[in-house]
Amino acid sequence: MSVYAFESPRFPKIGKIDYSDYWRDRGFQINSRLKEREVIMQHLVPRGSKVFDIGCGNSRLPIVLAKEKACTVTVGDVSPIVLDGFRAAGIGAQVIDLSRIGEAQVDSSYDIIIMSEVLEHMANPEEIIQKLTPHTKRFLLTIPNSAFYPFRLRLFFGGRFLKQWVHHPSEHVRFWSHSDFLEWLGVQGLSVEQAIPSNGLSVRGLFPWLKDFLPNLFGHQIVYLCAVRPSKES
DSSP: OOSOOOSOOOOSSOSOOOHHHHHHHHOOOOOSSOOHHHHHHHHHSOTTOEEEEETOTTOSHHHHHHHHSOOEEEEEESOHHHHHHHHHTTOEEEEOOGGGGGGOOOOSOEEEEEEESOGGGOSOHHHHHHHHGGGEEEEEEEEEOTTOHHHHHHHHHHOOOOOOOSSOTTSOOOOOOHHHHHHHHHHTTEEEEEEEESSBOOBTTBOTTHHHHSHHHHBOEEEEEEEEOOOTTO
């Protein structure tokens, strides 16, 4: 997803997003390789883990975890097209509608629940985390950092709010800076074990350490490995 676009928005198809229509129009096909953030996530998942990847879309990560790290992987998505695509690839799949998470049936426990570039699409991320927390030891989450420097420049010089959507202006409904998200995770009862920017400022490959030194300014998509803190009642 481009974060540098300063062009005026075009709204060719305004209406409620239907992810089955989205994948039908786009043509569902599992990615042929991992994205930058997924390479980091692959290394953070211990071999042989039981994993639930929710809102996976066409990510290749579930297949890599199953085949290369001997993980037991289930994907969850609201689109039957996505679920059928992963079943055809030999990955277990179940319907889960995060917008109605209170009605979802989660019948198993997992070592790790993955939600990559998912929570910013949801109006109810707090409810989602609280619903899923009893079913996992750790979360592996990624979000785009809304304090990334191109977004700041766009607002400062252009008077335009950050643009984090591609196909529809309502793709993202929640926005966090890296600092905000660290605080938010703590409020949700999660302890951040690692926070790793997968991409960010790069000047022809120079100074790649800047995104790690100042992630709130120079990090773009950031990976968070979070442990579920024991409740006071346990």
